[in-house]
Structure formats: structure tokens, C-alpha cells
Amino acid sequence: MFNKLTRLLLVLCLAAALPFPSLIAAASGDQVSNVTANYSSAGNVTVSGSSEGEQVVIQIWDANKSLVAFDSASVEAGKFSKSVNTGVLTAGRSYDVKVSDAEGGAYANEEFTVPSSSGNIGGGLITLPDTDTDTGTEPTPGTNGTLVVQAEAGSEGRATAVISSEQVSKLAEAVQGSSRTAAIQLQLPSGANSIAVTLPKAAFQQLAAGGLTVTSGIGSITLDAQSMNAIAAAEGTDIILTIGKADTSGLNAGAPAVIGSRPAVDITITAGSSEITSFGKGRVTISIPYTLGASEDRSAIVVYYIGENGRHQIVTQASLNAAGNAVNAVTTHLSTYAVGYNPVSFSDTAGHWSEDSIAYLAARSVIAGNGTSQFSPNAGVTRAEFAKMLAGIAGADVSGYRSSSFTDVKTGDWYLPYVEWAKANAIVDGIGDGRFAPTSPITREQLSTMLLKFAKHTGYELPMSGQQAPFADQAKISSWSTEAVTALQASGLLTGKPGNIFDPQGGATRAEAAKVLASLVEQMVK
Incomplete structure (x- = not known):
């Protein structure tokens, strides 16, 4: 029994970790047959069948040869049945279910397609042919390079895992020569409330080009190339990444109302005895598992950063993901992060075409009304107001900007710090002659130019x-804005007016500004 279990674990690890799986079909092994797979809207695939052995290994692959999920099942009286969590599969896409014996020998596999009529939570009974062997080529592992690791249980729910240098090297080989993001998927033991994974510091050098995603059932983190380089420069030989459920009972006034019983995670990275909390210009994406409540508006789902004093501060670049099963937040530092709910509405936006975008930005305190519970969506937006919106999305601290670079932006003007922040970060240049024209309506081409510079x-x-x-009026777009308009149009952020007209010198409304900004934020945290 020990040898059988050992082989099973070896099969699981190799199937998930190697750039080219070693689970090669063989003519020998315990017969696997009568396999069926039933996908439910809960994101689970119930896989059943027959086998002559004691254990089977279940793998689910997508058409890109990415490993979606894997698990094992015990065989009793020649039968097995296992509910495998896949998350939400995509309607109209094909997936491959492979069930092999515990030694990685005989297996049954067949392609199936999620019905298009089922949206992103479709299902249906898919029957695989009876077969005990298949001499075809095995699917290669995920195109992102995914290493799946089973964490070990520890005391008080503290699970641990160790990634070896050899595993890192194989992961690096899988993404070599590309900008793909390497991924480590941590499988947690039952009852775990935190996971601490130890990696060699060299991993952050080897995998820096495409970044690294570490996922778990508690929370996930994605580090971009600059963040990876910042960690690689730290002292010590090993890096410990810890993801744990956070206690929000000690938060300051107001936090319970917006966070309630929603999940919170505490993520730390340590090198030797030092904790790494910031990453220079690097960006970190935190993901917290969450499902929208029955009465909740997805636009109002936000993330709060919890400081050491228990104070909660909204993270502007955060959204519920498209699958509706996690909230993603982009930040530049690590701490405790909690999912919150902050609905904001205005009396004059109900039914407006930009209602959702306005609610989305208002929930993140990027925009506000005019003091009378109205937003005035069809009113024009000024250049200064748009600079303030961009500063809000960036979460910028503008308190240090006290002097002006423009002759028409004076000390005491409410917009001075926002305009100066935008100037200091090469987002605005002014209109010439040392002027910014802060109260002038922003034109559509000016908005486009500022937006592209902000993205950069x-x-x-x-x-x-x-x-x-x-656009039909492309020739009217100023030369200094052509690049921005083209880039924003290609990204899907910018659309024209009826007749494929862009109207570059026309003014942008508050609703139009909200729409493009909300779309940008959702793209950034996707």
C-alpha cells in the first residue's frame, strides 16, 4: 500500500510540474473504463468510472494544453467517483478529462466541449469511451508553466510547503524564451488557515522575466518582473511567502460596516529576518476568493488596505473578476487586505448608459457628486477635474505638491496638487505659454493623451x-494625440460616436470620462 501511494503522489507531482509530463501512456497498468464527467454550475466536475486498481489520477486540461485541475480518487468495488473543483469553465471551449491508474500507465481520455448555451457555468453529461490504454502523446503542461504542490499540514492550521531548486529550474524551462507568467498552485490540507511556502531566492531571478503567480484557496499573489527583481536583490538565500486568513475584529470605527464578514488576507514575504513590504516601481496583484452576495452590486465590491493601526483605506485598483469568484487588487506593497462593500448612488444617474461606471468609480472614491446627491453625468469635465480623477485611480499622495509649474494654477486652488502630481509624472504638459487651462473643458483628444501617459x-x-x-474624421485629430487615440481605440477603451466619428476637439462629458476610466481600471486588475 505504501508503494502504491508513493507512486500515486509521484504521478500527481509529475503531471503538474514537468514542462513535458512524464505520465506517458503504457500498455500495462490497471484498466480504466466507463468514464463519465458531469460539469456543474458550482465549478465542479464529477468524474466517475471503473478501474481494476485501488487509486486513479484525474486530470482536466484545456485546449491550450493548460492543466485546469487534477485530483485523485479511491476505487471501491471497482468503481470511483470524485468531485473535482475546476472553477468556472468557458462556454464553447473544449476540455480533456484524463483518468489514469495510480502508476500513470493505462488511462482513458476524450475531448468534450462545454455547451455554448450554458454561459460560463455550463454543464452536461459527457461520456468518455471505454479504453484501458492510449499510446498517443500526452498533453504538455500549462502554457503558463504551472507547478502544483501539496502543502503539508501543521499545527493550528498553519500549512507549509517547500519548493526545491530543481522544481524552479523545470518551471523556468517551461516559460523560457517567453514573457509568460510562471505559476505555483498550492493545494492546502483540510482546515488550513495559512500557508507558508519557502522558495530559493534564485527562483526570483530565474522567473523574473514573466513574473510569478502563487495561488491557494486562501488567496493568491502575482508579482511582476520589477517586484521579482526587488525580491531577488534582498539579503538571504531563501524567501518565505505566507498567505493567511486575517482577523478583522480589531479594525477601527467604520470598518465593520463596509467589510462585515467578508474575507481578508494577510500576505507577507520575508528574506532572512527581514520582511519585504514594498517593491519599488513593481506592481503586485492580490486575489481574494469571493462570491457576490445575492443583493450586492458588483460595482460596489472593493478592497481595503488595513494599516498597522487598524485604519482601513480603499484600494482604487480593485475589481471582482469576470468569473465572479475572486476580487483582484493591484498594489505596490504588502499588508492585510479585505474585501468590502461600498455602494454609492446618485439621484440623476439611474438608467443612464454610464450608470455602472459612475457607481464603480464612486465606490472607490475616485469621483463624487456635486453636493446635492447628483452627479451631472452629461455635464462637461474640466482638465483639472480629470487630473484629479487620474490621481485618485493611482492612489497618489498629493499632499507634498504645494507650488505650481503653471502661471494659471495658483496657490490655494483646490486642483493645484493634482495638476502638479500629473505634471511631475509626465502625464500633462500644459497648453503652451506656461499655462494649463485648469477650468477649460477637456477635449476628447486631450483626455486620450492624458490617459495613455497615465497608463505608461x-x-x-x-x-x-x-x-x-x-475614424472617419481621423484627419482632424491633432498630430500630438494620434498615438494615444490609436492605442486607446485598439485596446477597446475608446469608441467613436455614431458614424465612426471621434470628434477630437469636442468636449468630454463626466459620464464619458467615468466610462473610460472604469474600463481602464477593470483592464488593469483583470
Whole structure:
């Protein structure tokens, strides 16, 4: 029994970790047959079948040959049945369920497609053919390079895992020559409330190019290249990353109302005896598992950063993900983060085409009304107001900006610190002759230019996913704004007016500004 279990664990590890799996089909082994797979809206696949052995290994792969999930099941009286958690699969996409014996020999596998009519939570009974062997080529592991590790249980719910240098090298090989993000998936023992994973510091050098994602059932973290380099520069030989459930009972006044019983995580990275809390210009994405409540508005789901004094501060770059099963937040430092709910509404936005975008930014304190419970969505937005919105999304501390670079931005003007912050970060240049024109309505091409410069300031690269055909009035776009308009249009953030008109010198409304800004934030934290 010990040898059988050992082989089973070896199969699981190799299937998930190697750049080219060693679970190669063989003519020998315990027969596997009568396999069925039933996907439910809860994100689980119930896999059942027959086997002559004592254990089977279950793998689920997508069409890109990425390992979606794997598990094992015991065989009793020749039968097995296991509910495997996959998260939400995509409608219309094909997936491969592979069930092998514990030695990685015989297996049954067949492609199935999630019905298009099922949205992203579709299902249906999929029957795989009876087969005990398959001499075809095994799927390669995830295109992102995924290492799956079973954590060991510890005292008081503190699980641990250790990643070896050899495992890191194999992970690096899987993503070598690309900018793909390497991934470590931590499987937690029952009852775990924290996981501490130890990695060699060299891992952060080997995997720096594409960054690293570490996932667990408690929470996840993604480190970009600059963050990886910051960790690699720390002292010591080993890095310990800890993800744990956080206690929010000691928060200051007001926090219980917005956080309530929603989850919170505490994430730390230590090198030797020193804790690494910031990463220079690096960006870190925190992901907290969460499902939207029955009466909750997804626009109002936010994330709060909890300081050492228990004070909660909103993280502006945070959103419930498209699958609706986690909240992602982009930050530059580590601490405790909690999911919160902060609905904000205005009396004049109900039913407006930009209602959701306005609610989204208002919940994050990026925009506010005019003091009378109204937002005035169709009113124009000024250049100074837009600079303030960008500073809000960046979570910028503007308290240090007290003097002006522009002749028409005076000491005492409410917008001085926001305009100066934008100037200092190469987001604005002014309109010439030393002027900024803070109270002038911002034009659509000016808004586009500031937005592209803001994206560059944050280190975010706009995707090339949208229409790139020129606007009908493309020739009217000023030369200094052509790059920005083209980039924003290609990213899907910018659309024209009826007739494919951009109207570059036309003014942008508050609703239009809210729409493009909310879309940008959601792209950044996707």
C-alpha cells in the first residue's frame, strides 16, 4: 500500500510540474473504463468510472494544453467517483478529462466541449469511451508553466510547503524564451488557515522575466518582473511567502460596516529576518476568493488596505473578476487586505448608459457628486477635474505638491496638487505659454493623451484587442494625440460616436470620462 501511494503522489507531482509530463501512456497498468464527467454550475466536475486498481489520477486540461485541475480518487468495488473543483469553465471551449491508474500507465481520455448555451457555468453529461490504454502523446503542461504542490499540514492550521531548486529550474524551462507568467498552485490540507511556502531566492531571478503567480484557496499573489527583481536583490538565500486568513475584529470605527464578514488576507514575504513590504516601481496583484452576495452590486465590491493601526483605506485598483469568484487588487506593497462593500448612488444617474461606471468609480472614491446627491453625468469635465480623477485611480499622495509649474494654477486652488502630481509624472504638459487651462473643458483628444501617459506612468501596457480602423474624421485629430487615440481605440477603451466619428476637439462629458476610466481600471486588475 505504501508503494502504491508513493507512486500515486509521484504521478500527481509529475503531471503538474514537468514542462513535458512524464505520465506517458503504457500498455500495462490497471484498466480504466466507463468514464463519465458531469460539469456543474458550482465549478465542479464529477468524474466517475471503473478501474481494476485501488487509486486513479484525474486530470482536466484545456485546449491550450493548460492543466485546469487534477485530483485523485479511491476505487471501491471497482468503481470511483470524485468531485473535482475546476472553477468556472468557458462556454464553447473544449476540455480533456484524463483518468489514469495510480502508476500513470493505462488511462482513458476524450475531448468534450462545454455547451455554448450554458454561459460560463455550463454543464452536461459527457461520456468518455471505454479504453484501458492510449499510446498517443500526452498533453504538455500549462502554457503558463504551472507547478502544483501539496502543502503539508501543521499545527493550528498553519500549512507549509517547500519548493526545491530543481522544481524552479523545470518551471523556468517551461516559460523560457517567453514573457509568460510562471505559476505555483498550492493545494492546502483540510482546515488550513495559512500557508507558508519557502522558495530559493534564485527562483526570483530565474522567473523574473514573466513574473510569478502563487495561488491557494486562501488567496493568491502575482508579482511582476520589477517586484521579482526587488525580491531577488534582498539579503538571504531563501524567501518565505505566507498567505493567511486575517482577523478583522480589531479594525477601527467604520470598518465593520463596509467589510462585515467578508474575507481578508494577510500576505507577507520575508528574506532572512527581514520582511519585504514594498517593491519599488513593481506592481503586485492580490486575489481574494469571493462570491457576490445575492443583493450586492458588483460595482460596489472593493478592497481595503488595513494599516498597522487598524485604519482601513480603499484600494482604487480593485475589481471582482469576470468569473465572479475572486476580487483582484493591484498594489505596490504588502499588508492585510479585505474585501468590502461600498455602494454609492446618485439621484440623476439611474438608467443612464454610464450608470455602472459612475457607481464603480464612486465606490472607490475616485469621483463624487456635486453636493446635492447628483452627479451631472452629461455635464462637461474640466482638465483639472480629470487630473484629479487620474490621481485618485493611482492612489497618489498629493499632499507634498504645494507650488505650481503653471502661471494659471495658483496657490490655494483646490486642483493645484493634482495638476502638479500629473505634471511631475509626465502625464500633462500644459497648453503652451506656461499655462494649463485648469477650468477649460477637456477635449476628447486631450483626455486620450492624458490617459495613455497615465497608463505608461503606472507601467500598464494597453492590450491590442479592439478595432483599429481609422475614424472617419481621423484627419482632424491633432498630430500630438494620434498615438494615444490609436492605442486607446485598439485596446477597446475608446469608441467613436455614431458614424465612426471621434470628434477630437469636442468636449468630454463626466459620464464619458467615468466610462473610460472604469474600463481602464477593470483592464488593469483583470
